Amino acid sequence: MLAEMRIQGLGVIAEASVELHPGLTVLTGETGAGKTMVVTGLHLLSGARADPSRVRTDTPKAVVEGRFLLTEAAGAAAAEVAEGAGADSDDDGSVIAVRTVSADGRSRAHLGGRSVPAGVLSSFTEPLLAVHGQNDQLRLQRSDQQRAALDRSAESTVAPLLKTYRALRTEWLQVSSELAERTSRSRELAREADQLRMGLAEIADVAPSPGEDVELSRAVRRLGDLDVLREGSADAQAALMGSDDGESGGALGLIGQARARMAACEDEVLQAQAQRLDAVQAVLTDIGGELSAYLAELPADPGELDTVLTRQAQLKALTRKYAADVDGVLEWAEQATRRLSEVDVSEDTLTELARRRDELAAEVTAAAAKLSAARRKAATKLAKAVSTELTGLAMGQAELHVHVGVRPAADNDPAALVVDGARVHAGDSGVDEVELRLAAHQGAPALPIGRSASGGELSRVMLALEVVLAKADTTATLVFDEVDAGVGGRAAVEVGKRLARLARTHQVIVVTHLPQVAAFADRHLVVDKLTRGGTVTVSGVRTLDQPERVAELARMLAGLEDTETGKAHAEELLATAAAARDA
Numbered sequence: 001m002l003a004e005m006r007i008q009g010l011g012v013i014a015e016a017s018v019e020l021h022p023g024l025t026v027l028t029g030e031t032g033a034g035k036t037m038v039v040t041g042l043h044l045l046s047g048a049r050a051d052p053s054r055v056r057t058d059t060p061k062a063v064v065e066g067r068f069l070l071t072e073a074a075g076a077a078a079a080e081v082a083e084g085a086g087a088d089s090d091d092d093g094s095v096i097a098v099r100t101v102s103a104d105g106r107s108r109a110h111l112g113g114r115s116v117p118a119g120v121l122s123s124f125t126e127p128l129l130a131v132h133g134q135n136d137q138l139r140l141q142r143s144d145q146q147r148a149a150l151d152r153s154a155e156s157t158v159a160p161l162l163k164t165y166r167a168l169r170t171e172w173l174q175v176s177s178e179l180a181e182r183t184s185r186s187r188e189l190a191r192e193a194d195q196l197r198m199g200l201a202e203i204a205d206v207a208p209s210p211g212e213d214v215e216l217s218r219a220v221r222r223l224g225d226l227d228v229l230r231e232g233s234a235d236a237q238a239a240l241m242g243s244d245d246g247e248s249g250g251a252l253g254l255i256g257q258a259r260a261r262m263a264a265c266e267d268e269v270l271q272a273q274a275q276r277l278d279a280v281q282a283v284l285t286d287i288g289g290e291l292s293a294y295l296a297e298l299p300a301d302p303g304e305l306d307t308v309l310t311r312q313a314q315l316k317a318l319t320r321k322y323a324a325d326v327d328g329v330l331e332w333a334e335q336a337t338r339r340l341s342e343v344d345v346s347e348d349t350l351t352e353l354a355r356r357r358d359e360l361a362a363e364v365t366a367a368a369a370k371l372s373a374a375r376r377k378a379a380t381k382l383a384k385a386v387s388t389e390l391t392g393l394a395m396g397q398a399e400l401h402v403h404v405g406v407r408p409a410a411d412n413d414p415a416a417l418v419v420d421g422a423r424v425h426a427g428d429s430g431v432d433e434v435e436l437r438l439a440a441h442q443g444a445p446a447l448p449i450g451r452s453a454s455g456g457e458l459s460r461v462m463l464a465l466e467v468v469l470a471k472a473d474t475t476a477t478l479v480f481d482e483v484d485a486g487v488g489g490r491a492a493v494e495v496g497k498r499l500a501r502l503a504r505t506h507q508v509i510v511v512t513h514l515p516q517v518a519a520f521a522d523r524h525l526v527v528d529k530l531t532r533g534g535t536v537t538v539s540g541v542r543t544l545d546q547p548e549r550v551a552e553l554a555r556m557l558a559g560l561e562d563t564e565t566g567k568a569h570a571e572e573l574l575a576t577a578a579a580a581r582d583a
Contacts, residue, residue: 001020001022001069001071001128001476001507002020002066002067002068002070002128002129002476002477002507002509003019003020003067003068003069003094003258003475004017004018004019004020004064004066004067005017005018005020005038005041005042005064005065005067006018006063006064006065006066007037007038007041007062007063007064007541008059008062008063008064009055009056009060009061009062009063009202010037010040010055010062010063010064010066011034011036011037011040011054011056011058011539012034012037012039012053012056012529012539013034013037013038013056013539013540013541014056014059014539014540014542015540016539016540017541018305018525018541018543019543020507020509020523021285021505021507021522021523022503022507022522023503023508023522023523024499024500024508024510024520024521024522024523025508025509025510025519025521025522025523025524025525026149026503026509026510026513026517026518026523026524026525027510027511027525027526027527027530027541028511028513028518028522028524028525028526028552028556029507029526029529030512031425031513031539031540032154034527034529034539035527036481036511037054037539038511038527039131039511040041040054040479040481041064042066042129042130042131042479042509043115043131044064044099044101045064045066045097045099045125045127045129046121046122046125046129046131047109047118047119047121047123047125048116048122050099050101050107050320051101052102052104052105053100053519054101055101055102055103059103060102060103061101061102061103062100062101063098063099063100064097064098064099064100065096065097065098065099065495066096066097066125067094067095067096067097068094068095068096068097068125068128069092069093069094070082070089070094070095070128070408071092071476075127075128075476077127078095078124078125078127078128079095079498081120081123081124082111082112082124085111085112085116085120086112086114086115086122087111087112087114087116087124087564088112088113088114090111093125095112096110096111096112096113097109097110097111097121097124097125098110098111098123099118100489104499109121111124122557127286127475127476128475128476128477129475129477129479130475130477130478130479131479131481132462132466132478132479132480132481139450140283140436140461140462140465141448141450141458143433143434143435143447144429146402146431146434146435146436147375147433147434149382149436149465150184150375150378150382150404150434151375151378151404151468151473152469153378153381153382153385153468153469154374154375154377154378154381154382156356156376157374157377157539158366158371158374158375158378159493161367161370161371161374162371162429162430162514164367164427165364165367165370165371165430168360168363168364168367169364169367169415169426169428171208171360171365172357172360172361172363173414173415175353175356175357175360176357176361176414177414178342178353179350179353179354179357180414182343182349182353183350184251187342192339192343193340193343194337196336196340196342196343199321199322199332199333199336200307200333200336200337201342202318202321203318203329203330203332203333205321206314206315206317208315208318208326208330209326210326210327210330211325212315212316212326213312213319213326214309214325214326216308216312216315217312219308219309220312233291233294236291237288237291237292238250238423239251239286240252240284240287240291241288251284252281252284252288252541255277255280255281255284256281258277259274259277259278261283261534262274262277264437270529276508281449283392286292297420307389315551330384361417364417364426365417365418365419368417368419368420368426368430368431369420371403371432372430372431373429375404375430375434376404376535377435379402379403379404380402381399382402383399383401383402385468386400386461386464386465386468387399387400388461389463389464389467389468389498390461391465392497392498393460393463393464393494393495393498394460394489394491395457395460395491396492397440397441397442398438398439398440398441398457399438399439399442399446400436400437400439400461400464401433401436401437401438401439401446401448402433402437403434403436403437403438404432404433404434405432405433405434405435405508405525406419406422406424406432406433407424407427407431407432408422408424408425409423409424409425409426410424411427414423415427417431418434419431435448436448436449436461437449438457438461447476449461455509460491460495462496463480463498463499464498465477466502467498467501467502470502470505470506473507476506476508477507477508478502478506478507478508478509478510479508479509479510479511480499480508480509480510480512481511482511482512482513488514492514492516492517493516493576493577493580495514495516495517496514496516496517496518496519496520496577496580497520497580497581498518499520500520500577500580500581503522513556514556515553515556515557515570515573516533516573516577518552518553519553519570519573519574519576519577520577520580522550522583523543524543524544524552525541525542525543525544526541526542526544526548526552527539527540527541528540528541528542549570549574550567550570550571550574551567551570553570553573553574554567554569554570557569557570557573
């Protein structure tokens with residue numbers, strides 16, 4: 001729910017702060033007072049495009065701030081977005097959204113004290129705030145919007161079917177595209193496949209191991225210095241262990257003699273040093289054994305260097321073609337194997353792809369048929385419910401028809417299916433085209449609402465839809481900007497009743513010029529316009545008490561706010577609305 005809104009420097013509004021409450025809130029005021037700026041502010045909080053021309057000429061920027069209470073289902077979805085953006089909430093759990101628009105066109109958005117993209121602000125407010133204006137009447141004439149309204153009316157039934165359909169359609173289009181590409185590029189892909197197979201065969205013949213080129217480089221250096229290594233290690237071993245002819249006892253023998261002499265003395269210091277020489281003897285013994293093993297492992301075959309050099313040449317032949325080192329060659333082989341499966345144009349592969357495509361097409365067709373059946377069933381219910389509402393909106397003889405047809409496929413349509421013998425386009429939302437048709441009276445033909453309905457009738461059709469869809473709509477706050485345009489008399493009273501009914505389950509904010517609608521409000525706000533110095537126009541928003549509300553309704557009735565007759569008429573209108581609301 002939108003608990004509070006503050007506007008600064010937007011259009012004729014220099015600064016205004018409004019506290020909002022559950023139920024029905026109406027916003028009135030004279031033409032040009034700035035009611036539209038309040039709706040513009042709500043649009044900005046919804047992440048809409050910022051228009052710098054809306055910034056007051058005497059201020060550097062416009063600021064719109066909204067404090068949202070996150071409750072129930074809509075609040076949970078918004079809270080998830082806020083948490084993902086790192087937004088902070090107030091002590092009462094509310095989150096503040098701010099949109100700033102500078103005179104030079106730059107726009108900034110903040111959520112819970114954190115700077116965020118406008119798209120994040122839009123995602124946050126989407127489940128919380130829905131703004132319906134006169135432009136929505138134009139959108140209502142579009143087939144996609146009419147289909148969306150029908151799907152909303154039966155969301156629990158349609159949404160799972162639509163999800164299944166979309167998943168199958170995506171896979172079907174991918175397989176179809178892959179088959180078409182492999183078929184159309186068969187020669188090119190065949191050449192690529194041959195090159196990949198040749199490369200993989202060459203690598204398989206050499207069969208390199210990970211890091212083998214590095215190990216061979218070490219082996220080459222070792223074999224090249226073989227005589228030096230053998231002589232050096234043998235001399236070192238002799239110096240440690242002694243020579244084979246016994247002429248030299250080596251370091252180990254000398255240390256043994258020193259230890260024996262110190263151990264023979266009855267002196268604690270010399271005996272302690274003798275014990276330390278035990279550790280030295282152990283280390284030298286280990287080194288001598290390791291030198292012996294090293295000498296034994298040195299290649300005795302003088303031709304082994306040639307073998308290693310030959311292997312190194314084989315690996316270099318691969319690294320010149322495929323990668324900088326052996327590990328890169330092995331990675332290329334893995335990628336080539338995957339790519340080979342993608343470019344395979346063998347008859348068996350193409351046959352399997354065609355089989356899978358046809359199998360998926362049948363599954364998509366079945367899913368589309370289930371979706372269409374659910375929509376036709378929902379269309380009957382929606383048409384009946386909206387027609388009933390239209391009766392209450394002074395369109396008693398009017399009847400709404402919701403027609404669910406199919407969209408024919410164009411020539412060479414890559415997303416064409418055959419459903420019930422007809423070739424149709426399988427779009428992202430199904431094969432259906434939904435059209436709202438209005439019969440003005442009994443016996444009249446049902447024509448598309450864009451051709452048969454006036455502006456006032458379109459307003460009432462849209463309002464009737466909102467009332468019917470309210471149970472399925474989890475949006476917390478509904479805003480209506482003069483959707484009652486072109487409506488008057490008894491129809492205006494019925495519009496007020498419907499808005500009051502919507503306010504039982506939603507927070508409803510209405511910008512209206514009709515006193516019959518304003519009389520149903522739980523809270524009445526007015527936009528006042530003042531002229532300073534004869535040139536500067538400033539508007540503000542204030543909440544009306546009961547006497548002020550009577551005066552405002554009298555003004556709206558006939559500009560008679562200062563007459564007893566006008567006030568009496570306004571009080572009568574308020575009493576009538578209260579009785580109707582409580583009925």
